[in-house]
Amino acid sequence: xxxxxxxxxxxxxxxxxxxxxxxxxSDSASNYFPWYKQELGKGPxxxxxxxxxxxxxxxxxxAVTLNKTAKHFSLHITETQPEDSAVYFCAASINGNQFxxxxxxxxxxxx
Amino acid sequence: xxxxxxxxxxxxCKSGTSVKIECRSLDFQxxxxxxxxxxxxxxxxxxxxxxxxxxxxxxxxxxxxxFLINHASxxxxxxxxxxxxxxxxxxxxxxxxxxxxxxxxxxxxxxxxV
Numbered sequence: 657x658x659x660x661x662x663x664x665x666x667x668x669x670x671x672x673x674x675x676x677x678x679x680x681x682s683d684s685a686s687n688y689f690p691w692y693k694q695e696l697g698k699g700p701x702x703x704x705x706x707x708x709x710x711x712x713x714x715x716x717x718x719a720v721t722l723n724k725t726a727k728h729f730s731l732h733i734t735e736t737q738p739e740d741s742a743v744y745f746c747a748a749s750i751n752g753n754q755f756x757x758x759x760x761x762x763x764x765x766x767x
Numbered sequence: 768x769x770x771x772x773x774x775x776x777x778x779x780c781k782s783g784t785s786v787k788i789e790c791r792s793l794d795f796q797x798x799x800x801x802x803x804x805x806x807x808x809x810x811x812x813x814x815x816x817x818x819x820x821x822x823x824x825x826x827x828x829x830x831x832x833x834f835l836i837n838h839a840s841x842x843x844x845x846x847x848x849x850x851x852x853x854x855x856x857x858x859x860x861x862x863x864x865x866x867x868x869x870x871x872x873x874x875x876x877x878x879x880x881v
Contacts, residue, residue, distance in 0.1 A: 699860045699872035759810045
């Protein structure tokens with residue numbers, strides 16, 4: 657089955673700096689890659705996603721890149737703010753039939 | 768606004784009793800919902816896939832007689848933790864898939880068994 661690895665497990669950045677979280681996947685058939693933000697005590701919230709026919713997608717300060725050949729995708733957060741502090745999960749899916757999650761990255765933005 | 772609603776958000780029950788958690792899809796029909804369990808500072812662990820009108824599919828190692836899942840309608844799936852024990856205390860989260868394969872999660876339910 658699919659195996660998703662996520663790095664780093666923890667990340668601290670100064671407010672205003674950029675944060676990058678990377679994930680790799682093993683199954684070349686995976687074609688949908690969402691990212692979730694989970695605040696303490698709450699369910700994960702979808703923040704951005706990308707499909708395999710696209711190499712990059714951007715939404716304001718958040719962007720995701722996908723390299724199908726290398727089987728990795730990354731989340732980029734620019735101009736980080738304290739409210740960006742949370743745990744971020746990546747996931748990989750084949751047509752939405754099954755989702756495989758990364759182990760999470762705890763992001764801390766230091767004011 | 769919320770796409771998937773989960774209730775209750777927090778529940779405390781006595782050891783040996785059963786507790787039910789509801790997961791509702793708002794404004795859309797979800798033929799498939801998923802139930803996850805999450806331990807502190809860990810990733811989501813898929814417990815089972817809930818299929819409307821049929822039996823749930825459980826992941827390996829998940830006791831189907833302990834974690835009863837009922838998907839009685841296209842907008843509601845329930846997870847019942849039977850004969851709960853302190854080790855069942857955890858954060859339980861459901862999700863539903865929208866057309867186009869986007870999944871949304873419920874707000875999660877904290878279960879504490881005392």
